[in-house]
Amino acid sequence: QKEVEQDPGPLSVPEGAIVSLNCTYSNSAFQYFMWYRQYSRKGPELLMYTYSSGNKEDGRFTAQVDKSSKYISLFIRDSQPSDSATYLCAMSAASKLTFGTGTRLQVTL
Amino acid sequence: ETGVTQSPTHLIKTRGQQVTLRCSSQSGHNTVSWYQQALGQGPQFIFQYYREEENGRGNFPPRFSGLQFPNYSSELNVNALELDDSALYLCASGTTAGAYEQYFGPGTRLTVT
Numbered sequence: 001q002k003e004v005e006q007d008p009g010p011l012s013v014p015e016g017a018i019v020s021l022n023c024t025y026s027n028s029a030f031q032y033f034m035w036y037r038q039y040s041r042k043g044p045e046l047l048m049y050t051y052s053s054g055n056k057e058d059g060r061f062t063a064q065v066d067k068s069s070k071y072i073s074l075f076i077r078d079s080q081p082s083d084s085a086t087y088l089c090a091m092s093a094a095s096k097l098t099f100g101t102g103t104r105l106q107v108t109l
Numbered sequence: 110e111t112g113v114t115q116s117p118t119h120l121i122k123t124r125g126q127q128v129t130l131r132c133s134s135q136s137g138h139n140t141v142s143w144y145q146q147a148l149g150q151g152p153q154f155i156f157q158y159y160r161e162e163e164n165g166r167g168n169f170p171p172r173f174s175g176l177q178f179p180n181y182s183s184e185l186n187v188n189a190l191e192l193d194d195s196a197l198y199l200c201a202s203g204t205t206a207g208a209y210e211q212y213f214g215p216g217t218r219l220t221v222t
Contacts, residue, residue: 006151034209046212088152
């Protein structure tokens, strides 16, 4: 079993929709929880990171962490075609980031 | 743009050869990490350097080695290349020894034939 599980998609939504992306994890040692966006042939771009359970908002993005359920989510409001990318969840323990496989998102006009 | 640069962009090598990939971190970032990303997968942690010392290593054999220099640059060296080493190699830099808030470069795509 992988330490971090993420549905690879693809996920296709119309422009303006609310997108929900999720990851589950098994390692209780994870302390920080990150979401990265990766466009094709580019490096991952850090969107948000959180430490504790609860919600963190940044513009159209909201990250949610539930440590008791070992479940994290990223919500994207008013999705745009420019949001089309692969979204990677990542979790850290000490010096190491452990990534999910990524969810490919397509926002259509 | 994160300010993290990597060279070269693409590289083709033959099985058994050795390769050196280079990364230039953002100014002031004293941590650099290297990751391997196979097609369709998330990045896998190779190792981290903090203030020029190795500070954690993933499940990669010793033929993967690295260096970090005082001028915010670093290298990833891979000896005895295997076909499975074909991947995107990513460098990430940050200001703490922890792995949160790391900023990635564009990567080097290595193909081993």
